[in-house]
Amino acid sequence: MQHDVVIVGGAFAGLAAATYLARARRRVCIIDAGRPRNRFAEASHGFLGSDGSAPSSILARARAQLAAYPGATFVAGEAASARVRGNGFAVSLASGEEIVAHKAILAFGLRDELEPIPGLKERWGNTVLHCPYCHGFEFSDRPLGVLFRTPMSVHQACLVAEWGPTTLFLNGADLAPDSAERLTRHGVTIEHGRVTRLVGESSSLSGVAFEDGRVRALAALYVAPQSCLASPIAEQLGVAIDDGPVGPIIRTDADRMTSVPGLYAAGDIARAPHSVSWAVADGVTAGTSLHRALVFGG
């Protein structure tokens, strides 16, 4: 069956795009591998009407509502590859099955590459965090930390200090003199020692241990991991990709169309910064722009 649209990635951006397309009475096929980026977090914050809900419950509700529209088809699994086919696109599944559509949306998200510090990965999304807007209020006025990775970590530490007393863990890195001055102005403490592990019961955090044996009390640690595209499909289709502050960003225009005509991209892979609300908004933009292109051409 030929679909109007195939969407690779059916989480926040993909489901938002699909909902608008299905409501516009189009046949839309959503391929999803079921690994949204925030799956490690017990609760998602800041998304209007769903503040504090588990990411999985927000997505399950969205999927159930979308499934009520006759145009929506779901494929559970991984899209293995994609190619331009005539005036449309063909996406191959791992099973060998090919999904063919007039237009396509990439919404497959990012994959985070965390620092190999013992205890860090295990706490990701709960007490090791990427964003104080998403997970800051819950740690108000408690001792907070930022792990230095790039000069942007200085900015991150000054921001995190709005939520509680903050330490920047240089972890052996050097700091530019103007950065030290800026940190002091925002009340951020600078710690030079090398971090050897995180300490605490289960996914909670009680401190950071250093090479010299010291342990510093901490309730939450913010990091800015390097991210990469979760799928090679964008490269296979030849889209233009720029370098963003924490990883690649697929280049799109105001309609969220990529450099390949008829191919759109939405969510974390096509923007910075990242949040559920922005991913949903981008999905709506991609879905409605693409629909107008189907109606009016383009």
Ligand SMILES: Cc1cc2nc3c(=O)[nH]c(=O)nc-3n(C[C@H](O)[C@H](O)[C@H](O)COP(=O)(O)OP(=O)(O)OC[C@H]3O[C@@H](n4cnc5c(N)ncnc54)[C@H](O)[C@@H]3O)c2cc1C
């Ligand atoms: C730990 C953590 C906590 C966060 N907490 C919050 C929060 O509290 N509030 C907030 O607003 N934001 C939060 N975020 C940010 C939020 O998770 C992202 O902005 C959001 O998930 C982006 O949505 P997306 O649809 O672009 O991508 P994703 O949610 O990553 O979804 C991409 C989907 O595509 C699928 N996929 C990937 N490759 C393929 C393929 N080849 N074939 C088929 N499917 C594929 C994936 O399995 C996944 O289901 C958090 C992020 C992290 C890392």
